[in-house]
Amino acid sequence: MSIKDAVQNLLGGSDDASAATAETPDEPPTHVCQSCGEEYYSDPEMEIDTCRSCGGIKIERL
Numbered sequence: 001m002s003i004k005d006a007v008q009n010l011l012g013g014s015d016d017a018s019a020a021t022a023e024t025p026d027e028p029p030t031h032v033c034q035s036c037g038e039e040y041y042s043d044p045e046m047e048i049d050t051c052r053s054c055g056g057i058k059i060e061r062l
């Protein structure tokens with residue numbers, strides 16, 4: 001095998017490998033309000049004291 005073939009393999013051939021997969025990762029919510037069901041996508045380590053939607057204080061950490 002020549003070095004020219006190796007370079008051509010590197011440059012071509014794999015165009016559609018890394019197209020589109022990481023736009024909106026389908027992650028589960030980190031917290032959910034037990035009163036109104038408001039879902040939070042936040043730092044799982046964080047504690048949410050008050051619901052931003054209903055003002056409730058029962059925010060369950062998932």
Ligand SMILES: [Zn+2]
Nearest residue numbers: 033036051054
């Ligand atoms: Zn709520």
